[in-house]
Amino acid sequence: MAENREAPHTFTKQGVYYFCRRVPKDLQQHYKSPKISYSLRTRSPSVASSRALRAAQKLDEFWYHLRLKDSDLPGKNLLRMAQNVNAAPTAWSPVEVSPDTVKLSEAVGIYLRLKGQGRGVTFQRTTERCCGYVIDVCGDKDITAYTKSDANAFRDDLLKRELAGSSITRIIATVRSVINFAASEIGVELSNPFGKVYYDRTAGVEGREPIPLGTIRSLQGECRKLDDERRWIVALVSDTGLRLAEAVGLLKDDLRLEDEVPHVVVREHPWRRLKTSGSSRKVPLVGASLWAAQRIKDSSPDSPFAFPSYTTLDRANANSASAALNKWMKPKVPKNTTMHSFRHSLRDRLRAVECPADIVDQIGGWATEGVGHSYGSGYPLDVLYRWLKAVE
Structure with missing residues (x-):
């Protein structure tokens, strides 16, 4: 049946809207059918459009993770996460972590699996990029092995990049959140060295003025x-x-x-x-x-x-x-x-x-x-x- 233009990824049958999406060829080995189709239980074009778009977005996210699992992707930051991605569980299965501790790259995997659901690609890229900066400067260490000197070296590297104080704050906050979250998940107590790092938070920050x-x-x-x-x-x-x-x-x-x-x-x-x-x-x-x-x-x-x-x-x-x-x-x-x-x-x-x-x-x-x-x-x-x- 032809796709309905009022609501993408849908067709109608006896006035009822149905979701329909073809499975990409490179992922069909994971499915019993090359097409996903089911009733959206509505006759309203606007409701059908909203439900279909949400379903399509969830499928795109899941297919993205399947592709990560099936093959290595180019890009340094993505390759850092390869060992985690290859073992990534499906969205509905439990996350298995080491009972002792994990490396920062593994902590990123834990953080994204649990806190990244439905957050979109930007959230994932930002998390990987921020923690990738740490790995570049200090190495991919056990999260309990990072020291205050590591945190200071990381800060100095960000300052060399001539980033604004507000940007440095966001990057360090992301790293801190990933480490704290992973530590909580595996039951490890630590004093996060990225928790109190001094730098000028106002450097390079220009206040926004109203438009006359x-x-x-x-x-x-x-x-x-x-x-x-x-x-x-x-x-x-x-x-x-x-x-x-x-x-x-x-x-x-x-x-x-x-x-x-x-x-x-x-x-x-x-x-x-x-x-x-x-x-x-x-x-x-x-x-x-x-x-x-x-x-x-x-x-x-x-x-x-x-x-x-x-x-x-x-x-x-x-x-x-x-x-x-x-x-x-x-x-x-x-x-x-x-x-x-x-x-x-x-x-x-x-x-x-x-x-x-x-x-x-x-x-x-x-x-x-x-x-x-x-x-x-x-x-x-x-x-x-x-x-x-x-x-x-």
Whole structure:
């Protein structure tokens, strides 16, 4: 049967949607049939699309691990993990570890198997890369054998790379997490030498400035003139304050233009996780953001993604979008302002009309301090809409 265009990887039978995916030829030895097919138990195109995309993403992740198991891959960092990958269990089988201790490369395997489920390729690559730096400098040692001098040598190597303090912080935090997690899993107590490493955390870090309102209006005008996918992203972010990754990973179905209050639903997808649990929210669409949402809805009828140039079943490539959009914006905006500066600007714009702080936090997906703010379901859309209209 022909694949349904409204919901990729599906076909319909008597009005019911079915998931269908062919097994790649190099992996068919693992299956009894060359095709995976089953009912999605829905007649709704949008529900079927969401379920099918999630199933396809899980299959892609599992096939990725099967390929790692079946063959060695090129690339130094990947080859470091080969001994773990070849012994990798399936997603539903228990993880077997040594009762004594493990090397750092094995610790990475444990960490990814247990904490990497559903986290995407970026999470895996980042973990392997960060721990790969340690192996390059200090060797692939037993996790209990690393010393303070090893941690300091690792820090010095990162400083030689002229990385910003914030980047060094993220790398060391990843290494620390991998070692602590593996030690906990195998029941080993240790004093992690990567726990307290001194360096200037502010070195090379430039604060992001908000974009002036006049510049925002000018950018929005240019977006309407150019009227293409990249400019739709800029316009959508400009009056909603969405994080760029949140915007890039949207489905068209996340843009609810038919509702009484037009809004965008920010929710987690298999190809794009949210930064925090509080990032899941609904944001009213006004001004340039409403225009962008309307243009997105009218474009690319064959794709369920809002921005198909940057989003696939595997991931939402926010880094690529960021590079392209910041390059376009650079000559048009003040120094130290980027796409992320729209979030800073929206907060200032809402402050200027004396919008209550907890409403600002709900619109931007920021955490609001205090236990009481975790009760209830937040402000209704029409209240958020009134405040965003005030800054439109």
